[in-house]
Amino acid sequence: MLLSTLSIRLPGCRSSSIRSTGLAAVAILGLLAGCGTARLPAPTPATVTPPVITGELPATPAPLPPSPRQVLQRERSRWVSADWNELPGWGSDRASELWPALLRSCGKPAPGWAETCARAALESPGDDLEAHAWLMRHLQPYRIESLDGQALGLLTGYFEPQLQAQRRPGGAYRIPLHAPPPELAQRRPYFTRAQIDGDAMVRTRLKPWEFGYVDDALDLLVLHIQGSGRVLMQEPDGRQRLLRLAFGGHNEQPYQSVGRWLLERGELRGGDASWPAIRDWARRNPQRLGEMLAANPRYVFFREEPLPDPKLGPRGAQGVALTPGRSIAVDRASLPYGTPVWLDATEPLSNTPLQRLVMAQDTGGAITGAVRADYFWGWGAEAEAQAGRMKQALRLWALWPRGQRPG
Structure with a gap:
């Protein structure tokens, strides 16, 4: 997503303006690197034995070994720690649109989410760039895999019928x-x-x-x-x-x-x-x-x-109202309710990328397996058309509070 002049205020940082002709993710990473209180934890330097020089120096230095990945196992899935730059399309989404759905889930927080939910309520971002930065500061991404290591799954869609x-x-x-x-x-x-x-x-x-x-x-x-x-x-x-x-x-x-x-x-x-x-x-x-x-x-x-707010969907299995385009149904044995998720798929009719932040807030009888989700399209004829044809390849990343182990 190309950006014009952006203003951002991070807790403990001066307000900054950025004129960018690149990706939003570059701006987010730059802001996080340049702000003392918003700096991501530095990785522990790896110990590497220098090579014995017997002739000319190598054209390029020997690569450092990759940082070890944390692997967490749930009943039907494995969570493998990832870097933010591994999330396809990260930085291109309207991340601030996630906040209402996130706060609704925080009304019934998953174990380990109490402190992060309190921060989310107090530090509501002013724009998409601030939202991305907040998520990167407080959450850790995990790639979702099946127990045998398969990271590719299936995305279907559902909707709320509207009748007369x-x-x-x-x-x-x-x-x-x-x-x-x-x-x-x-x-x-x-x-x-x-x-x-x-x-x-x-x-x-x-x-x-x-x-x-x-x-x-x-x-x-x-x-x-x-x-x-x-x-x-x-x-x-x-x-x-x-x-x-x-x-x-x-x-x-x-x-x-x-x-x-x-x-x-x-x-x-x-x-x-x-x-x-x-x-x-x-x-x-x-x-x-x-x-x-x-x-x-x-x-x-x-x-x-009664239908007090026609802009909200029905209550999902988590017990909170679903949000069109921001709520998914999942297998609870793979992803706990209330988990923010980065979704990488395509739209069914246009085949354009569908890369966005969503909340795991519902389930369904056919939604079983590690990399499996049902995308809530909303209501009306267009939602029915999209949901009725959706059967897309899917990859998922769970976003979880830093320092907290998923329950």
């Missing part, structure tokens, strides 16, 4: 949204999706728990798969309210991918099981939509919640 609904059935709006019935906790497994959708006796039994109606069964399936969403609800008096549908439980039936069901039957061309491809198949085969939906017996129930 009516409080009462009418016209095309006849597909019900269900709150969890009281008997859900006692009867396990509960009725399958096919029974809830097509059995008259089961539908009558669940009638008291219908609280809204949508017009598209495939949209409802997407909502069930994502586990939460937002809905623009039309009330009987004509008013519209934007609400969040939070996960309220499911029927304890196994989840089955409808994309895989279509692939196994040769219904999708070229092996493309993305959501745009599934929607296209459904448009071309409306008479088989019920058959496809029944292939996934899992059914999800929802609870209505």
